[in-house]
Amino acid sequence: MNNSSQLKQEKKLYDSSKYEESLDLYEQLFNENPDDFNIGDLISYCWAIYQCQVKNFTDENELFEATELITELIPQADLNYSNTCPYTFSVMKVLDLLYGKKEYYNMSYWLDKLNPVLLDETRNNYKGRLYRSKKEKYYDYSSKSELECAEWNSCIEICNEALDSLNEFTNNSDTWYRWRIAKSLKELNKNAEALEYLNDVLEVKKDWFVFKEFAENYHILNENEKALNYICEAILTSDPVNIKVNLYCLAYEILDELNQEIAFRHVELCYLLKVESGAQIPDELEDLMIDEDELDKNQLIEEINNYWSDFKFKNREQEYGTVKKYFEDKNFGFIINNKDESIFFHKNEFKGDNVYVGQLVSFYTEKSFDKSKNEESLKAVCIRGE
Known part of the structure; x- marks a missing residue:
């Protein structure tokens, strides 16, 4: 049987869902005569790799090796004109894995293999839930990884590119791009600009961490009266106190010059929460010589919340x-x-x-x-x- 006939036979095996047999034959023939493979043969070979080693992978190393091989064998297809692409599907599979494991530092290598221009904006609706397009997912992964890797300028660039190029945003993803821009601008000491983006975020998301971000920027700008208003909003949300540990530390920093007694209540609560969670205690907290055995967490929470309730409504009629x-x-x-x-x-x-x-x-x-x-x-x- 000549090479052309063998390739046709292997294609039939693949079309019959006999992926393992198909892959074995493709590998054998490619190792013997790689020059006999045209682009169509290479794509079929890559689909066999995808089905056997990528789609439902059980071995992460095999997933990485298989995806690397696919990206070497074929180029990325333009999904604006093509429905499928083993190259794109495989790289996305790797990115899904790394993102889920929060391995942001390992994502840039794989993100660089994708050209976002070739990704489509088709969003799938499954059981009433709308899922992101591949292009939107690319920008989500890319901007998040750059933020987590402290690549502030790159994060801003990617977020702006997403805001300019995406026509539709799923689950307020445009708000998250503005949030990441604001976070990056703060790290670049461009706090006034960061506040402009945070104002846009606040129109959609009134979460405690958004208020905290406002407070941090105003504190850096030495506008502590404004910072206190946002700390107040953040503390008085109904979210669990254990996720607000750093908020209480920030409140302590700002209140320390205004009301040392209540300021210290915040740092005591911060200390208790860190001990409770098993987190490492920073040296500056250790130096305060706080005795957790003398403290009642619920009492501290009540005292702090009462302080901020009074603060919030001090100029309003009861x-x-x-x-x-x-x-x-x-x-x-x-x-x-x-x-x-x-x-x-x-x-x-x-x-x-x-x-x-x-x-x-x-x-x-x-x-x-x-x-x-x-x-x-x-x-x-x-x-x-x-």
Whole structure:
């Protein structure tokens, strides 16, 4: 059988889903006569490699070696005109693995093998969930890895390229590109520029770490009054305290010149949280000679939260009322204030465990939005039983 006939036979084996047999024959023939392979034969050979050693890999080293071989045998196809490409699919498989393991330093080698211009923007909808296109995933992986590897300028460049070239963004990915730009600008001591990007981020994401980022930039700019406002917002979110460890350290730094007593409560809580998690204690915390046996974490949290609640509402009028309705299974209810107005509240705004109908309370109000009525409304916050 001549080489052309053998290649056709191997293609038939592949088309019959006999991938292992197909790959064995492709490897044998390629080792004997590589010059007999045209581009179509090489692509078929690469598909066999992909099916056997990449798609459902069990050995990471084999995955890397197989993908390396594929990228040597064929070029990256333009997925704007072609539906499939073993080159792209394989490199993406490697990147998925490295990203999942947070091996950011190893990603740049594989990212450099992809030309984003040749990646498509087709997004798949599976069971009602929209998934990123390959082009968007490339920019996500690339910008994240550059940020984690402290390549600030490169991160900014990639994020701007993504914002300029992508036509659609999945799960607010455009916000994450702006977030990474802001983080990079802060590291480059361009804090005023960082704040401009953070303002865009805040329109979409009001998470504690966004407020913390504002506070850090204002602190660096010696605008500590503004920094305190954002620390306040960050601390008063309902997120678990254990993920806010560094926030409490930042609060300590800024408050130390204003109120040393409450500042020290923050650093004590930071210390307790680090001990609790088994994290390494920085020298500056060790030097404070904090005795964790003398501290009560819950008491510290309550004291700190009360301080920031008072700080937040210090120039606002306190209201009084009665809990009129409370739906325990849904953790929300309504308060009737002294003006006979019904104000919505959520359980997590109560400064205490007990909530019951008829309870006298003090509270403040903030603007909210009633989705059921499609109109602006008020909600009660910082609620205390009287």
